Amino acid sequence: MLWSQIPVIDFTEKHVAITPGDVQTILSCKPEDAFTIRKDKIDWKQDYREFNNWTRLNAMMSLNSYLEIYLSSIISTAIESDPGILHNASKKIDGAVILKNSRNYNYLYQASKCIIGEWSKRISEFKNIFGSAPTELEANVGELEKLRILRNNIGHAFGRDIEESRKKGSRSILPSDRISLKRVKEVLGVVNLVVLGIDKFLLTNHIGDYETLYHYHEVSEKISSGLTLNDKALLFKNSIGKAAAVPRSKDYCKEVVKYYEAL
Numbered sequence: 444m445l446w447s448q449i450p451v452i453d454f455t456e457k458h459v460a461i462t463p464g465d466v467q468t469i470l471s472c473k474p475e476d477a478f479t480i481r482k483d484k485i486d487w488k489q490d491y492r493e494f495n496n497w498t499r500l501n502a503m504m505s506l507n508s509y510l511e512i513y514l515s516s517i518i519s520t521a522i523e524s525d526p527g528i529l530h531n532a533s534k535k536i537d538g539a540v541i542l543k544n545s546r547n548y549n550y551l552y553q554a555s556k557c558i559i560g561e562w563s564k565r566i567s568e569f570k571n572i573f574g575s576a577p578t579e580l581e582a583n584v585g586e587l588e589k590l591r592i593l594r595n596n597i598g599h600a601f602g603r604d605i606e607e608s609r610k611k612g613s614r615s616i617l618p619s620d621r622i623s624l625k626r627v628k629e630v631l632g633v634v635n636l637v638v639l640g641i642d643k644f645l646l647t648n649h650i651g652d653y654e655t656l657y658h659y660h661e662v663s664e665k666i667s668s669g670l671t672l673n674d675k676a677l678l679f680k681n682s683i684g685k686a687a688a689v690p691r692s693k694d695y696c697k698e699v700v701k702y703y704e705a706l
Contacts, residue, residue, distance in 0.1 A: 444502075445498060445499070445627075448495070448498060449624065452491075452495055456488060457468060459484055459487065459488070460484065460488075463666070465482035465483070465484075466480060466481065466482050466483070466596060467480055467482050471607075486495040490639075490644065493619075494648040496621060496622065497617065497619065499622045499623075499627050500593070500619065500620060500622055501594055501597065502598050502617045502627060502650040503590065503594065503597070503622060503627065504594050504598060506590070506630065506631065506634060507590050507593075507594040508594075510634055510637075510638070511558040513638060514554070514556055514557055514558050514641070515551060515555060515557075516554075516651075517555045517642070517645055518553070518557055518572070518645070519549050519551045519553070519554040519640065519652065520549045520568070520645075520650055520653065520657075521573070521645040521649040521650050522532070522550035522553055522554070522649075523536075523538045523541075523548060523549060523550055523570065523653065523657075524538045524539075524540065524649055524651060524653030525538060525648075525649040525650075526538050526541065526550075526603065527605075528572060528573060528574075528649060529553070529572065532647075533574075533633045534650070537704075537706070538653060539653060539656045539657075539660075539691075539703065539706055542656070542657060542660055542705050544701065545661060553572065553691050557569050557572070561588060561591070562584045562587045562588045562591060563584060566581060566584060567573045569669075573644075573645075573648070573649070577637075577640035577641055577643065578640065578642070579597035579637050579639065579640025579641070580640055580641060581635050581639055583633050583636065583637050586630065587633070587634075587637065590630060592622060593622070596620055597620070606667040611642055611656065627663045628677045652699070655683070655691070655699055656699060656702070656703055658682070658683060658686065659679055659699055659700060659703050660703065662678075662679065665677050665702070666679070672697060672700060672701065673693075673697065675700045676693050676696040676697035676699075676700050677693060677695075678697075679699065679700055680692075680693050680696040683696065
């Protein structure tokens with residue numbers, strides 16, 4: 444959504460600047476909305492730039508939330524696949540066996556410890572579970588901590604320093620944090636790098652094909668037990684095609700079905 448606004452910003456500012464008349468007339472404001480928009484071009488430009496800064500700040504808040512949702516999901520999935528990791532017995536227990544024979548199988552509580560508090564603490568919790576952490580995560584702890592603090596300022600103090608905002612006796616309105624589009628792109632790049640590093644680390648060492656088995660577990664109740672292996676594999680293949688970005692071959696799906704049903 445943020446990027447849909449980017450091309451409009453410069454165009455709108457230039458249009459208002461070169462067009463004769465007041466802002467309300469130039470932008471064809473509806474009468475019922477006109478009182479909320481300042482007529483003076485300089486005043487309006489200041490308001491518009493504040494709005495765009497606020498939009499970028501909220502994009503950072505959303506990015507932080509998406510990152511935490513991703514971490515909670517992938518860490519829980521990694522432990523589900525390799526539950527022995529919690530007992531210094533990695534790869535000794537097939538999590539798919541527990542998945543098939545349990546209800547509400549997840550490790551979201553353990554994963555939640557990795558998304559609470561300062562990033563140094565989060566990485567420490569990650570290491571407590573998995574023994575180590577990807578280089579991309581540890582190398583960017585400073586940038587991630589800046590994002591966390593910014594998120595808290597936005598969420599709890601409208602983009603202002605929390606402690607300063609809570610001081611009693613102050614009647615002045617503190618200025619919001621500022622963030623440029625260039626900085627937004629830098630933070631997006633850091634988060635992308637971190638996510639790719641975590642993906643590689645957990646997929647390679649702990650998750651493997653567990654997500655595919657999980658998907659079959661989810662759809663298996665809808666697949667009649669009386670069908671042949673080939674028919675089950677075909678239905679599963681079609682189901683994956685609708686849900687996953689990467690299609691799977693029928694032979695691959697057949698092996699997944701055989702493996703799951705043998706558990």
